[in-house]
Amino acid sequence: MKQHVIYIRPYKKTTIAEKSGVYIKDIADIHASSAVKNQINSLLILKIKNLNKKDKYLITIIDIIKVILNAFPDVIIQNVGDPEVLIDYVPKVPKENSLWEWTKMIIVSVIIFAGATLAIMAYMKDAALDKTFVVVNRIFTGEEVENPVWITIPYSIGIAVGIITFFNHIGKKKLTDDPSPMQVEIDQYENNVETSMIDSMIVKKRGKP
Structure with missing residues:
Protein backbone atom coordinates (compact mmCIF):
# COMPACT_ATOMS: atom_id res chain seq x y z
CA MET A 1 0.00 0.00 0.00
CA PRO A 91 -6.77 38.54 23.94
CA LYS A 92 -8.56 40.85 21.50
CA VAL A 93 -8.15 41.73 17.86
CA PRO A 94 -6.62 45.22 17.75
CA LYS A 95 -8.97 47.72 16.13
CA GLU A 96 -7.53 50.07 13.58
CA ASN A 97 -7.85 53.75 14.42
CA SER A 98 -6.89 55.92 11.47
CA LEU A 99 -6.83 59.09 13.56
CA TRP A 100 -4.49 57.56 16.14
CA GLU A 101 -2.23 56.11 13.41
CA TRP A 102 -1.93 59.51 11.74
CA THR A 103 -1.28 61.16 15.11
CA LYS A 104 1.54 58.72 15.89
CA MET A 105 3.02 59.24 12.44
CA ILE A 106 2.99 63.03 12.86
CA ILE A 107 4.55 62.83 16.34
CA VAL A 108 7.29 60.47 15.17
CA SER A 109 7.94 62.63 12.09
CA VAL A 110 8.30 65.76 14.24
CA ILE A 111 10.67 64.00 16.64
CA ILE A 112 12.80 62.65 13.80
CA PHE A 113 12.86 66.03 12.06
CA ALA A 114 13.84 67.85 15.25
CA GLY A 115 16.47 65.27 16.13
CA ALA A 116 17.99 65.33 12.64
CA THR A 117 18.03 69.14 12.63
CA LEU A 118 19.74 69.25 16.03
CA ALA A 119 22.29 66.62 14.99
CA ILE A 120 23.21 68.53 11.80
CA MET A 121 23.53 71.81 13.69
CA ALA A 122 25.68 70.19 16.38
CA TYR A 123 27.91 68.66 13.69
CA MET A 124 28.33 72.03 11.98
CA LYS A 125 29.30 73.48 15.37
CA ASP A 126 32.00 70.78 15.79
CA ALA A 127 29.80 68.69 18.11
CA ALA A 128 29.37 71.62 20.50
CA LEU A 129 25.88 70.76 21.71
CA ASP A 130 25.75 73.58 24.26
CA LYS A 131 26.40 76.14 21.53
CA THR A 132 23.75 74.49 19.39
CA PHE A 133 21.17 74.93 22.17
CA VAL A 134 22.06 78.62 22.34
CA VAL A 135 21.58 78.98 18.57
CA VAL A 136 18.23 77.15 18.65
CA ASN A 137 17.03 79.33 21.51
CA ARG A 138 18.08 82.50 19.64
CA ILE A 139 16.19 81.31 16.53
CA PHE A 140 12.92 80.75 18.41
CA THR A 141 13.08 83.48 21.08
CA GLY A 142 15.51 86.07 19.71
CA GLU A 143 17.37 86.09 23.05
CA GLU A 144 20.95 85.06 23.83
CA VAL A 145 20.79 82.68 26.81
CA GLU A 146 23.72 80.48 27.85
CA ASN A 147 21.52 77.73 29.31
CA PRO A 148 18.06 77.61 27.69
CA VAL A 149 16.21 75.46 30.20
CA TRP A 150 13.21 74.88 27.93
CA ILE A 151 15.56 72.94 25.60
CA THR A 152 18.03 71.27 27.98
CA ILE A 153 15.44 69.75 30.32
CA PRO A 154 13.34 68.04 27.59
CA TYR A 155 16.61 66.95 25.95
CA SER A 156 17.80 65.30 29.18
CA ILE A 157 14.44 63.60 29.70
CA GLY A 158 14.43 62.45 26.07
CA ILE A 159 17.88 60.90 26.42
CA ALA A 160 16.76 58.89 29.46
CA VAL A 161 13.51 57.77 27.81
CA GLY A 162 15.36 56.86 24.62
CA ILE A 163 17.91 54.70 26.45
CA ILE A 164 15.21 52.92 28.47
CA THR A 165 13.15 52.27 25.34
CA PHE A 166 16.15 51.14 23.30
CA PHE A 167 17.42 48.64 25.87
CA ASN A 168 13.88 47.66 26.96
CA HIS A 169 14.84 47.69 30.64
CA ILE A 170 14.29 49.72 33.80
CA GLY A 171 16.86 48.25 36.16
CA LYS A 172 16.22 44.50 36.11
CA LYS A 173 12.65 44.82 34.89
CA LYS A 174 11.85 44.45 31.19
CA LEU A 175 9.23 46.72 29.64
CA THR A 176 8.07 44.10 27.12
CA ASP A 177 8.77 40.45 26.34
CA ASP A 178 10.58 41.39 23.13
CA PRO A 179 14.38 41.03 23.17
CA SER A 180 16.36 44.23 23.41
CA PRO A 181 18.67 45.31 20.54
CA MET A 182 21.64 44.34 22.72
CA GLN A 183 20.26 40.82 23.19
CA VAL A 184 19.70 40.53 19.44
CA GLU A 185 23.28 41.62 18.72
CA ILE A 186 24.68 39.18 21.31
CA ASP A 187 22.60 36.36 19.82
CA GLN A 188 23.88 37.17 16.32
CA TYR A 189 27.44 37.32 17.64
CA GLU A 190 27.10 33.90 19.29
CA ASN A 191 25.66 32.44 16.08
CA ASN A 192 28.57 33.85 14.09
CA VAL A 193 31.07 32.43 16.60
CA GLU A 194 29.45 28.98 16.43
CA THR A 195 29.45 29.07 12.62
CA SER A 196 33.11 30.11 12.58
CA MET A 197 34.06 27.31 14.99
CA ILE A 198 32.21 24.72 12.90
CA ASP A 199 33.89 25.92 9.71
CA SER A 200 37.29 25.80 11.43
CA MET A 201 36.71 22.25 12.65
CA ILE A 202 35.60 21.16 9.17
CA VAL A 203 38.78 22.57 7.68
CA LYS A 204 40.92 20.73 10.27
CA LYS A 205 39.00 17.50 9.67
CA ARG A 206 39.78 17.74 5.96
CA GLY A 207 43.44 18.09 6.82
CA LYS A 208 43.81 21.59 5.41
CA PRO A 209 45.92 24.20 7.19
Missing part, protein backbone atom coordinates in the same frame (compact mmCIF):
# COMPACT_ATOMS: atom_id res chain seq x y z
CA LYS A 2 1.40 3.40 -1.00
CA GLN A 3 2.00 5.76 1.90
CA HIS A 4 0.64 9.27 1.84
CA VAL A 5 3.26 12.01 1.68
CA ILE A 6 2.31 15.21 3.50
CA TYR A 7 4.18 18.42 2.81
CA ILE A 8 4.03 20.98 5.57
CA ARG A 9 5.26 24.57 5.56
CA PRO A 10 5.10 26.09 9.04
CA TYR A 11 4.87 29.85 9.26
CA LYS A 12 7.71 31.65 11.00
CA LYS A 13 5.33 33.79 13.05
CA THR A 14 1.58 33.98 13.42
CA THR A 15 -0.82 36.00 15.54
CA ILE A 16 -3.73 34.34 17.32
CA ALA A 17 -6.54 36.39 18.83
CA GLU A 18 -9.66 35.51 20.81
CA LYS A 19 -9.17 31.75 20.41
CA SER A 20 -8.71 29.15 23.13
CA GLY A 21 -7.11 26.61 20.81
CA VAL A 22 -4.45 26.78 18.09
CA TYR A 23 -4.86 24.36 15.20
CA ILE A 24 -2.51 23.17 12.48
CA LYS A 25 -4.26 25.40 9.94
CA ASP A 26 -3.36 28.43 12.07
CA ILE A 27 0.39 27.83 12.00
CA ALA A 28 1.16 25.94 8.80
CA ASP A 29 0.25 25.37 5.18
CA ILE A 30 -0.48 21.72 4.33
CA HIS A 31 -0.26 19.99 0.97
CA ALA A 32 -2.02 16.63 0.83
CA SER A 33 -5.18 15.04 -0.53
CA SER A 34 -8.32 17.03 0.26
CA ALA A 35 -9.71 14.57 2.82
CA VAL A 36 -6.43 14.20 4.69
CA LYS A 37 -5.67 17.92 4.49
CA ASN A 38 -8.99 18.90 6.09
CA GLN A 39 -8.46 16.46 8.95
CA ILE A 40 -4.90 17.62 9.58
CA ASN A 41 -5.92 21.27 9.54
CA SER A 42 -8.45 20.57 12.30
CA LEU A 43 -5.88 18.98 14.64
CA LEU A 44 -5.29 20.87 17.89
CA ILE A 45 -1.64 21.80 18.43
CA LEU A 46 -1.84 24.15 21.44
CA LYS A 47 -4.34 25.02 24.15
CA ILE A 48 -4.25 28.61 25.39
CA LYS A 49 -4.54 28.52 29.18
CA ASN A 50 -4.95 32.20 30.03
CA LEU A 51 -7.23 33.86 27.47
CA ASN A 52 -6.97 37.29 29.10
CA LYS A 53 -3.18 37.58 28.98
CA LYS A 54 -1.03 38.55 26.03
CA ASP A 55 1.68 35.93 25.62
CA LYS A 56 4.07 34.22 23.22
CA TYR A 57 4.41 30.51 22.49
CA LEU A 58 6.91 28.44 20.54
CA ILE A 59 5.90 25.43 18.48
CA THR A 60 8.59 23.29 16.86
CA ILE A 61 8.28 21.07 13.81
CA ILE A 62 8.70 18.08 16.14
CA ASP A 63 5.55 19.11 18.03
CA ILE A 64 3.64 19.36 14.75
CA ILE A 65 4.91 15.98 13.53
CA LYS A 66 3.92 14.29 16.79
CA VAL A 67 0.35 15.59 16.55
CA ILE A 68 0.01 14.54 12.91
CA LEU A 69 1.51 11.06 13.48
CA ASN A 70 -0.82 10.46 16.41
CA ALA A 71 -3.76 10.91 14.05
CA PHE A 72 -2.13 9.42 10.92
CA PRO A 73 0.65 7.00 11.97
CA ASP A 74 1.30 5.73 8.42
CA VAL A 75 1.97 9.03 6.65
CA ILE A 76 5.34 10.46 5.58
CA ILE A 77 5.86 14.08 6.56
CA GLN A 78 8.15 16.43 4.64
CA ASN A 79 8.91 19.81 6.18
CA VAL A 80 9.52 22.55 3.61
CA GLY A 81 9.25 25.54 5.95
CA ASP A 82 10.67 26.92 9.17
CA PRO A 83 11.57 24.52 12.00
CA GLU A 84 9.92 26.74 14.63
CA VAL A 85 6.73 28.77 14.78
CA LEU A 86 6.41 31.79 17.05
CA ILE A 87 2.83 32.33 18.18
CA ASP A 88 1.88 35.80 19.35
CA TYR A 89 -1.37 35.52 21.31
CA VAL A 90 -3.49 38.61 21.97
